[in-house]
Amino acid sequence: MSGGIDVVFLGTGGSLPTKERGLPSVALRRNGELILLDCGEGTQRQMMHAGLGFNRPTIILISHLHGDHILGLPGLLQTMSSLARDKPLDLYGPKGLMKFLNLIYKPLGYPANFKVRAKELSPGQEVDRGEYLIRTTLAKHDIPCIAYSIEEKERPGRFHPEKAKRLGVPEGPLWGELQHGKAVRVDGKEIRPNDVVDSPRSGLKVVYAIDTRPAESVRRLAKGADLLMHDGGFAEERRPKAQEYYHSTAREAAQLAKAAKAKRLAVVHISAVTRDDSVLLREARKIFKQTLVPKDFQTLALKPLK
Amino acid sequence: MSGGIDVVFLGTGGSLPTKERGLPSVALRRNGELILLDCGEGTQRQMMHAGLGFNRPTIILISHLHGDHILGLPGLLQTMSSLARDKPLDLYGPKGLMKFLNLIYKPLGYPANFKVRAKELSPGQEVDRGEYLIRTTLAKHDIPCIAYSIEEKERPGRFHPEKAKRLGVPEGPLWGELQHGKAVRVDGKEIRPNDVVDSPRSGLKVVYAIDTRPAESVRRLAKGADLLMHDGGFAEERRPKAQEYYHSTAREAAQLAKAAKAKRLAVVHISAVTRDDSVLLREARKIFKQTLVPKDFQTLALKPLK
Numbered sequence: 001m002s003g004g005i006d007v008v009f010l011g012t013g014g015s016l017p018t019k020e021r022g023l024p025s026v027a028l029r030r031n032g033e034l035i036l037l038d039c040g041e042g043t044q045r046q047m048m049h050a051g052l053g054f055n056r057p058t059i060i061l062i063s064h065l066h067g068d069h070i071l072g073l074p075g076l077l078q079t080m081s082s083l084a085r086d087k088p089l090d091l092y093g094p095k096g097l098m099k100f101l102n103l104i105y106k107p108l109g110y111p112a113n114f115k116v117r118a119k120e121l122s123p124g125q126e127v128d129r130g131e132y133l134i135r136t137t138l139a140k141h142d143i144p145c146i147a148y149s150i151e152e153k154e155r156p157g158r159f160h161p162e163k164a165k166r167l168g169v170p171e172g173p174l175w176g177e178l179q180h181g182k183a184v185r186v187d188g189k190e191i192r193p194n195d196v197v198d199s200p201r202s203g204l205k206v207v208y209a210i211d212t213r214p215a216e217s218v219r220r221l222a223k224g225a226d227l228l229m230h231d232g233g234f235a236e237e238r239r240p241k242a243q244e245y246y247h248s249t250a251r252e253a254a255q256l257a258k259a260a261k262a263k264r265l266a267v268v269h270i271s272a273v274t275r276d277d278s279v280l281l282r283e284a285r286k287i288f289k290q291t292l293v294p295k296d297f298q299t300l301a302l303k304p305l306k
Numbered sequence: 307m308s309g310g311i312d313v314v315f316l317g318t319g320g321s322l323p324t325k326e327r328g329l330p331s332v333a334l335r336r337n338g339e340l341i342l343l344d345c346g347e348g349t350q351r352q353m354m355h356a357g358l359g360f361n362r363p364t365i366i367l368i369s370h371l372h373g374d375h376i377l378g379l380p381g382l383l384q385t386m387s388s389l390a391r392d393k394p395l396d397l398y399g400p401k402g403l404m405k406f407l408n409l410i411y412k413p414l415g416y417p418a419n420f421k422v423r424a425k426e427l428s429p430g431q432e433v434d435r436g437e438y439l440i441r442t443t444l445a446k447h448d449i450p451c452i453a454y455s456i457e458e459k460e461r462p463g464r465f466h467p468e469k470a471k472r473l474g475v476p477e478g479p480l481w482g483e484l485q486h487g488k489a490v491r492v493d494g495k496e497i498r499p500n501d502v503v504d505s506p507r508s509g510l511k512v513v514y515a516i517d518t519r520p521a522e523s524v525r526r527l528a529k530g531a532d533l534l535m536h537d538g539g540f541a542e543e544r545r546p547k548a549q550e551y552y553h554s555t556a557r558e559a560a561q562l563a564k565a566a567k568a569k570r571l572a573v574v575h576i577s578a579v580t581r582d583d584s585v586l587l588r589e590a591r592k593i594f595k596q597t598l599v600p601k602d603f604q605t606l607a608l609k610p611l612k
Contacts, residue, residue, distance in 0.1 A: 015384070015388065016385055016388045016389070017350065017351050017354070017385070018354065019351070019354050019355055022351065023381070041347055041348060041350070041377070041378065041381040042347060042348040042351060044323065044347070045323050045325070045328070045348060048323070048324065048325050049325055067380050067381060067384055068381070068384070071347070071377065071380055071381050072347065074373050074377055075329070075347040075373060075374070075377050078321070078373055078374070079322055079323070082321065082322045082578075083322070103409045272388075
């Protein structure tokens, strides 16, 4: 059962870190599992500071193979191994991920105390994780870059035994039928599921689109997201630079969030040149009010609406 | 002219970082140049916090090719490039360094705005850096690991023009001869260099031996060092672990510093298991009083004695 998703911004910087902002990484905590989005250099120490732990069920999603998004991976795996992790770890990323792992990880002679189940994804591919679905699309960067959507599945509404009893439905197989959406008959009277079961509970949807120009594919992926984390570390006056490097301005991120009818926007990949992030916030909020420009270690607790 | 060497401990941790201790790296500042000893993950941000700058003349010495000593290198080079470094950078390390660079650095598509002059060294090899000499030896680890000595050359003593004048030596070529150690004759009287020139000024000697068991080769290299930085992050009660992983206890580091007649010892590579570093200090100081167990960002200003 989902109790929501906690978002921990581990590294909100761009490719060039600053004293205040680490290299890209965001952690989602969901039902005891850790979902790590990118793993820039230094992520393992950011995780220590955030108290995230190295032996919980973990899945890592890599957006693309630029160094600033993956160079924390070998050290993180090494640290997990040193700390005697025993759970397997799932790792997803674009084509080339396995080659990177083979190049960097194996020759360094790290011990492999636990299994790393790595898989390359093509943009568009989905991964069914049981309680949630990972959907992907191609972002708009200078190398193949995946935008991810983590979508909790709809869960059945709550069943009210006292209502069933009041309507004369005896405890037993008929309860199960009602819970599975079937009407039942008791003493010639029809009892419908919505007499005793609440409406299905919708899950949360969190979208991560970093290192990208505004893209129609991302807008579609982000439709109705509870949280959209989007590249947007450039102020409007530096838009030509954002274009040149295949990034977005905060305002462009806001426009996309608005078009996607997202509920909230977190602007990430803050350029080191952007000394004053209040400019980003101001420019984005003119378009999309529910914007934040998170600092490192800022957290956000997302709860399903019903 | 040397005004001494400033030592900045950037990462004093072992292969597993902690909240307090980063992965291995030490910076030496000497006469405007930065000498970086190892470059663990996160070194670039530690450098930012220490205010070291990315465009000064820089030389990086890598002890060995375990990930915790080199995984900060690609990101550091990328950051230097992003910040439009224009000066070449000299990089030295053991055999395999070039392969690592080719594997990790080039495929990630980093721009190369400046020249990286990388060179693999065999233990024992020397590098003449003009004002100082780098000497190397093989440390005692489970893979080839180089211990480094940075030795400032002896500089000529100060010449006193007023003494020369008083002794009747006219300004001109004779002054040069005296400065170069030759006696001269003026009106039949012999003037010796030490009448007008102070004794040669000895330089500083700094030795870095990390990831090593106590080794005779390191003792020889460290002879008379002004500062010996030595692996020693294990307390005596964990000596079997130190032996197993080819590291040293703080006490063993102290014994080596004493045998080498070093002037000062800094114990580095502090194991994450060592929660209380005062134990290391106590155990080492029983053997060698001039020991410190530096914290991250601690600095040490070394001055030549004369």
